[in-house]
Amino acid sequence: MRKRAFRLLPVLVLLAGVTAIRATMAAALPDSVSGDQVATNPSTLGRQIFAEGELRHNSNYEDFEVSLRMILKSPSGRETLRDLRIRQLEVPDAGDKVLVVFDKPANIRGTALLTHTHITREDDQWLFLPALKRTKKIAQRNKSGPFVGSEFSYEDLAVPELDKYDYRYLREDQLEGHPVHVVERRSRDEYSGYAREVFWIDQDNYTWLKVEYFDKDDGKAIKVLHLSNYQSYGEQRRKPHLMAMHNLESGKSTELHWDQYLFSRGFSADRDFSVSSLRRAR
Amino acid sequence: MRARFVIPFVLLIFLSGSVRAEKLVFGSFRSSENAHNWAQKLSTLFATDIEVTSTGPADRLWFRVHTGELDTRTKLALQRRADAGGISYWTLHEHSPQDLAGSRVTRPQRLTPPAGQVAPAAQQETPAEAAPVFEEQVPRGEPEAPMAERATPESQDRSSHDIEWDLGLQSRSFAETGVQGQDQFEGSVSVELEYYRGWQDDKHSVTFSPFLRVDSADSRRTHADMRELFYSRVGENWDLHVGARRVFWGVTEFHHLVDIINQTDLIENIDGEDKLGQPMVQLTLVRDWGILDFYLMSGFRERTFPGSDGRIRHPVRIDSDADYASSDEEMQIDGAIRWSHHIGPVEFGLHHFSGTSRDPELRFVGDPGDLRLRPFYHVIDQTGLDAQAFYGDWAFKIEGFTRSGLSDRYAAANVGFERTLVGFLGTRADVGLVVEYMFDERGDEAFNTLFENDIAIGTRFQFNDFADTEALLGVIFDADTDEYIVSLEASRRLTDSWALNLEGRVFAGGRGLRRNTPLGMLVDPDYKSAWLQRDDYLQLEIKKFF
Numbered sequence: 001m002r003k004r005a006f007r008l009l010p011v012l013v014l015l016a017g018v019t020a021i022r023a024t025m026a027a028a029l030p031d032s033v034s035g036d037q038v039a040t041n042p043s044t045l046g047r048q049i050f051a052e053g054e055l056r057h058n059s060n061y062e063d064f065e066v067s068l069r070m071i072l073k074s075p076s077g078r079e080t081l082r083d084l085r086i087r088q089l090e091v092p093d094a095g096d097k098v099l100v101v102f103d104k105p106a107n108i109r110g111t112a113l114l115t116h117t118h119i120t121r122e123d124d125q126w127l128f129l130p131a132l133k134r135t136k137k138i139a140q141r142n143k144s145g146p147f148v149g150s151e152f153s154y155e156d157l158a159v160p161e162l163d164k165y166d167y168r169y170l171r172e173d174q175l176e177g178h179p180v181h182v183v184e185r186r187s188r189d190e191y192s193g194y195a196r197e198v199f200w201i202d203q204d205n206y207t208w209l210k211v212e213y214f215d216k217d218d219g220k221a222i223k224v225l226h227l228s229n230y231q232s233y234g235e236q237r238r239k240p241h242l243m244a245m246h247n248l249e250s251g252k253s254t255e256l257h258w259d260q261y262l263f264s265r266g267f268s269a270d271r272d273f274s275v276s277s278l279r280r281a282r
Numbered sequence: 283m284r285a286r287f288v289i290p291f292v293l294l295i296f297l298s299g300s301v302r303a304e305k306l307v308f309g310s311f312r313s314s315e316n317a318h319n320w321a322q323k324l325s326t327l328f329a330t331d332i333e334v335t336s337t338g339p340a341d342r343l344w345f346r347v348h349t350g351e352l353d354t355r356t357k358l359a360l361q362r363r364a365d366a367g368g369i370s371y372w373t374l375h376e377h378s379p380q381d382l383a384g385s386r387v388t389r390p391q392r393l394t395p396p397a398g399q400v401a402p403a404a405q406q407e408t409p410a411e412a413a414p415v416f417e418e419q420v421p422r423g424e425p426e427a428p429m430a431e432r433a434t435p436e437s438q439d440r441s442s443h444d445i446e447w448d449l450g451l452q453s454r455s456f457a458e459t460g461v462q463g464q465d466q467f468e469g470s471v472s473v474e475l476e477y478y479r480g481w482q483d484d485k486h487s488v489t490f491s492p493f494l495r496v497d498s499a500d501s502r503r504t505h506a507d508m509r510e511l512f513y514s515r516v517g518e519n520w521d522l523h524v525g526a527r528r529v530f531w532g533v534t535e536f537h538h539l540v541d542i543i544n545q546t547d548l549i550e551n552i553d554g555e556d557k558l559g560q561p562m563v564q565l566t567l568v569r570d571w572g573i574l575d576f577y578l579m580s581g582f583r584e585r586t587f588p589g590s591d592g593r594i595r596h597p598v599r600i601d602s603d604a605d606y607a608s609s610d611e612e613m614q615i616d617g618a619i620r621w622s623h624h625i626g627p628v629e630f631g632l633h634h635f636s637g638t639s640r641d642p643e644l645r646f647v648g649d650p651g652d653l654r655l656r657p658f659y660h661v662i663d664q665t666g667l668d669a670q671a672f673y674g675d676w677a678f679k680i681e682g683f684t685r686s687g688l689s690d691r692y693a694a695a696n697v698g699f700e701r702t703l704v705g706f707l708g709t710r711a712d713v714g715l716v717v718e719y720m721f722d723e724r725g726d727e728a729f730n731t732l733f734e735n736d737i738a739i740g741t742r743f744q745f746n747d748f749a750d751t752e753a754l755l756g757v758i759f760d761a762d763t764d765e766y767i768v769s770l771e772a773s774r775r776l777t778d779s780w781a782l783n784l785e786g787r788v789f790a791g792g793r794g795l796r797r798n799t800p801l802g803m804l805v806d807p808d809y810k811s812a813w814l815q816r817d818d819y820l821q822l823e824i825k826k827f828f
Binding site for chain 1: 325326329330331356358359362444446448478484487514516517518519521528529530532533555557566568573575622624626627629670672674675676677700702704705710712746747748749750773775778779781825827828
């Protein structure tokens with residue numbers, strides 16, 4: 001039985017070493033299992049692929065902190081940068097909480113953005129303006145707008161709760177000679193700026209390699225995102241360390257260079273992610 | 283335990299030990315078809331892989347429906363969802379091999395849609411880009427270095443410190459000379475520093491932020507202030523701050539009505555957004571039902587006013603001494619409490635303040651030859667509200683209070699809305715429209731505000747460009763007297779460390795001061811902006827950040 005082969009094979013080749021395992025498996029295993037064991041509906045299948053990626057790379061943490069350099073490039077080669085730090089806390093059965101603090105450029109230093117993600121309803125978002133010491137709730141309609149002048153919109157950087165989208169499996173394909181699943185995702189949010197997003201997802205490990213964004217109004221492809229430099233942080237934590245967004249219309253691009261993630265920071269929802277904590281975010 | 287699990291287990295014990303794996307089993311079926319149907323339903327419901335494995339002797343096979351190996355966290359999440367859906371399950375414990383690097387040995391089952399079921403839209407996609415954009419891509423198939431050891435929490439004893447400062451060069455140009463012949467130009471230099479030091483993972487910290495301005499024309503505008511100097515202790519769901527701080531309350535844009543904790547540094551700017559540091563003890567409690575702030579304040583700060591050579595001022599000289607209703611004068615202890623919370627689209631704060639009012643009544647003192655206005659600070663009790671609600675791209679705002687302690691209890695309120703248009707006319711810019719109405723029950727008797735029955739309309743432009751260019755253009759219009767104030771505030775960054783701020787105001791529509799009589803200098807309460815009519819100005823500030 002095929003199932004049995006799945007289980008036995010790794011054991012037999014383990015002693016030969018990791019490299020040998022991968023080579024052997026690739027040669028010996030069929031590319032797919034029979035279709036009746038998996039969902040056959042394109043929307044269910046698309047969702048499963050996202051869920052699988054989420055489970056494998058994004059589910060085994062409680063909190064993390066990461067620094068990030070954002071490089072904004074104009075078609076003429078002009079560059080400007082923003083340095084920011086992101087802290088994130090996973091709240092079981094509720095949405096994640098995310099705090100973004102800006103270090104550069106200097107005139108927006110100390111500006112902080114707090115997001116309470118919700119699984120079923122609109123997120124709550126507050127901006128802290130250090131000059132006035134003012135905490136300002138911001139309208140969620142802004143999500144399709146650019147994030148601090150970059151080619152990323154707020155929604156591109158939002159925590160992708162599975163239930164906020166509909167999915168459709170499009171096809172198997174190759175990206176730079178590597179097998180990928182191509183899956184379409186549509187936001188259920190009426191304020192999303194996109195008609196749809198198309199993801200190229202690595203068939204081996206379910207990481208996102210490329211995303212194309214289609215405009216809500218005219219349906220044209222407007223942006224392309226490439227994700228690379230994936231690093232694993234133990235089981236079920238795998239993060240891209242370079243994300244480059246190209247605007248197909250303006251020729252501008254934004255690169256996100258992620259520093260090392262620091263997990264298990266011991267953050268707490270009340271101490272580090274309450275609206276009052278925003279006043280002392282740094 | 284079946285043999286195929288025993289063999290790897292025994293082998294691996296000598297290599298790397300073992301990890302106990304758990305699976306959730308959602309039932310076993312005699313019929314393969316039933317098992318697969320159930321598996322498919324569950325995989326849709328849980329959005330995760332559900333497998334079917336056959337078990338038992340060949341003539342009496344069972345088909346077991348179960349998950350893959352689960353970690354505790356995922357398992358708990360699935361159990362919770364199964365419980366919620368009334369789906370029964372049991373836990374199967376197995377010992378499974380893990381390789382030395384900690385990644386999975388078993389190749390993940392590849393999901394492939396059966397032929398013919400692939401969505402027909404596939405051809406619409408633009409072809410994959412020819413080349414990757416980056417040179418640094420990690421080669422595929424290489425085993426990755428285990429990074430788990432970097433993920434350990436750092437010591438809980440981290441300390442941090444941070445010092446930043448900025449230097450501002452400001453010029454103010456006025457359209458006319460002042461009522462008393464003051465200059466049309468003033469230049470100034472300002473420095474603001476912020477020093478922060480935190481201990482024990484920032485649970486304890488000290489913040490120190492002094493400010494200094496040196497002005498070419500007005501000796502009173504040459505002034506220094508301790509914007510902030512405080513110690514903070516951060517607990518699990520509480521904060522304690524001791525020292526001079528700045529605190530902002532409110533939601534409206536044009537007039538900050540309920541913002542009472544700090545005194546206004548009026549000599550900096552008449553918009554009321556520059557504040558003096560207020561010595562206080564502040565305790566913040568974070569609860570499920572909102573945030574409670576308690577304030578105890580003493581060391582009252584008097585409002586700053588321009589000197590005789592300064593602009594944007596009352597024609598009668600403001601005395602440098604002040605009178606207080608409280609016998610403790612500036613050492614009177616003020617208290618305040620604020621409860622704030624957000625429920626769905628609504629965010630609100632309720633407050634009570636008891637103590638010396640921040641806005642003084644200006645009383646005439648001295649004889650006709652040496653007439654002066656002396657600030658008098660009443661003791662008041664203020665109970666108020668600030669709230670806003672979001673519906674789509676609309677935000678509705680209200681601020682209001684009722685105040686006692688002056689003569690009669692009175693109420694004042696600001697109400698308004700803001701509408702944000704993202705990607706205005708197909709550009710990257712966001713445009714916000716702000717409309718606010720300002721009301722004070724006392725009408726003309728409202729000595730401590732310019733806005734007793736006024737409408738403000740403003741447009742905010744956020745260009746979302748590299749330089750973060752922003753502009754706010756507004757008009758405040760007095761419904762009774764036709765006086766109006768036009769204001770423009772704009773800012774953009776020049777380089778990463780230089781920024782430019784522009785500000786302009788035009789005071790118009792009202793009646794100027796009646797001249798030539800001493801009493802003509804006194805302001806007609808109907809035309810409160812009369813003394814501002816010659817003070818139209820344009821202010822440019824360039825700031826360097828260090």
